[in-house]
Amino acid sequence: MTPEMYPSSHPVLDDVKKLLNLPVSLAVDVADDGTLLTNTNIGGTSQLWEVRPDGARVQLTDFSSTATGRYLPGSRKLLISSDTDGNERHQLYLLDPESAVLPVSSLPALIDDPEHIYQLMALDAESLVYSTNRRNEVDFDLIRRRHFDGEEEILWAGGGNFAQVSASPDGRYLVSNAMSLQPASNTLRLLDVVAKQWQVITAEDIPGQYGEVSWLADSSGFFSSQDADTDFRSVSFYRIADSRWHSFLAEPEVNVTIRLNEAGNRALIQRLKDGQSTLSLSDLHTGDNLPELGPEVPVSLPEAGYAVAEISANGQQLAVTFSSPTFPDEVFSAALAEHLGEGPISLTQRTFAEGREIAKKLPSTELVRIPTRDGEQIPAFVTRGDASAVLNIHGGPEAASLYQWSPRNAALMLSGHTVVVPNVRGSSGYGRRWMSMDDVELRLDSVEDLVDIHRWLVGSGINAGRVALYGGSYGGYMVLAGMTFHPEYWAAGVDIVGMSSLVTFMENTSPYRRAYREREYGSVEQHRQVLQDASPLPRIQKLAKPLMVIHGANDPRVPLSEAEQVAAAVRANGSECEMLVYSDEGHGLSRRKNQLDAYPRAVEFLRRTLDAVLS
Incomplete structure (x- = not known):
C-alpha cells in the first residue's frame, strides 16, 4: 500500500501545530527600574510588550508587521522600527507608552518615506543616528536627528552599508561599523565630532569582522570583538590616546564578546x-x-x-x-x-x-562531529528518530545553527525523523578559517559536505534512500544544489526562499544588498562562470525527486522569481513540485497564520515522500 499523508486530524500533525503555535518572547531592552521590553508573538506577529517590575505584561504595539525597538536612555519612551509585509523598508517611530492608548496599531513615522529604508544605528536621550538609502537607493548615509525639533545633520555620505554606530559618553566621538568589500568583514571608522574628521581604524584590506562597540565611561576608548587577529572572535580595546588596538580577552576555540x-x-x-x-x-x-x-x-x-x-x-x-x-x-x-x-x-x-509542556516531550539533541572526504569535521546537532532523516541547513551562509529552540526542527522531530542540523563549511561560530572555506570558487565544497553527512547517516543506521534536504535562504540554495549536483542521495527537498541561480539572484537582489553579497558569492561581472557553475538551475533536469518550494512575495533579498523559475523548470521535467507563495511575507515567514499553513504541509510532504520509499 502506498503511504498517504497525515490526515488533518492526525495526532502527530495536531502536535506539530501546537508546537508551531507556541509563542516565544525575546528581551530587547531593560530599563533602569527593571521594566523589560520584549518582542513577543502571542498575537501572530512579533510585537513589543513590557513586563513591568510587578509582573504585569502590557502590549505596546499591534502593528500589521513585526515591530521592534529600544528605550531612550533614561526614559520609558521608545524608538520603534517596523516594515510592511516583510519588504524590509523599515521606518522609525517614537512612542511614549505613558501617554498613549495601548496597544498602538499605527504611529506617524519620524520621516514619512516608505519607499526607502531607515535603520536605527544609535540612540541617546537627545538624538538618534539612523542610516538610510534615500539618496540613491544603494548607498546608506548616516544622519543624526535631534528628538525635540527634528533637526538633522549628515554625518557620512561616502557610501556603504552599516551595522552599528556608537557614540562616546562625552559626545566627542562616533564609531561607525560598516561592511567592507572583504568576505564576511567590516570596517570601523572613528569620527571626531569637533574636527568633523573620519579616520579608518581597522585594516580594510585584511578580512575581519568587528562586533558591537562599547565605550568606557571616561570616553578614553572602547571594546569590540573581532576575528581579524584570531581565528575565533576575541575582544580588543581601542585606546584613543595612542590610536592603537590592544588585545584584551581571547580564548581558544571560543567566541568571546563584551558589552558594557x-x-x-x-x-x-x-x-x-x-x-x-x-x-x-x-x-x-x-x-x-x-x-x-x-x-x-x-x-x-x-x-x-x-x-x-x-x-x-x-x-x-x-x-x-x-x-x-x-x-x-x-x-x-x-x-x-x-x-x-x-x-x-x-x-x-x-x-x-x-502549552510549552509539549516541548519537554521532544527527544534530546546531541552535538556530533561528522568526518569529511578531505579530513575536516562538520559540527552538527543530531536528534535521533527512525531510519529516515532530514537535514535542515541554515541560511547565511555566514551564520550558524545554534543549540536553541527551532519550531521547524521540533516539528520534524515529532514527525519521527532523525533530524540533522549541520554547520557545513562556510558557517560562522567555528572560526574564520571554517567560515571562509566556501567563498566564491569554493562554493560547491559546502555542497559536498552534504554528501559526507549522508554517508555518515547511512553508517549510523539510516536508510540510504530515505534522506531529505530542508533549508531556508542559503539553506534553500543548498537543498536545490544537493538535489541537482548529487541527486542520487536525496529522496525529497523543501526549499524555503532559496536561490535557484546565483547569476539571476545577484542580478535581481535589491541594489543595496548586491555589493554585500558579491563578497561571498562573487560578482556577475568577474565571476559569472563561477556563479553559473555553482547554480542548480542549469542542471535542473537532474532534479527528479519531489520538491516543495515556499516563498514570500515581497522578498527583497531572494526575489520571488528565484522560486518561480525553479518550480516551472521542475514541472517541465515532469517531476513533482508543490509551490506555496505568501503575499504578505518577505524573506521567510514571520506571520503565524502562514507558518501554520506552510510548515505542517512541509511535514506532511516529507513524511509522505520518505515513507513512499518503503512501498
Missing part, C-alpha cells in the same frame, strides 16, 4: 562554543593603563542552551533570552547589586508561554 552598560562600569561577557552560551558579569576598573576586569560572576542559565542578554544603562538590571532545543525562548531577569558578589547570579523567569 551605558555608564561604562560593568561588563556583560558572553562566550559561545559549539552553539551553546555562557554568560558572566564583571565590574570594570579603569586607570592610567588598560582597563581591567574584576572577578567574573557567572549567570546561572536554566540548562545548556543559547542565551543573549541586555544590561540596563545603570548596570543594575539584567535581561536574558534563553532557549534550547526543548525549551522555547523565554525572558529572564535579575536585579544586580551595586557591587557584584561571588555569585552565581540567579535568574527569575518573567514570560511564560501557554
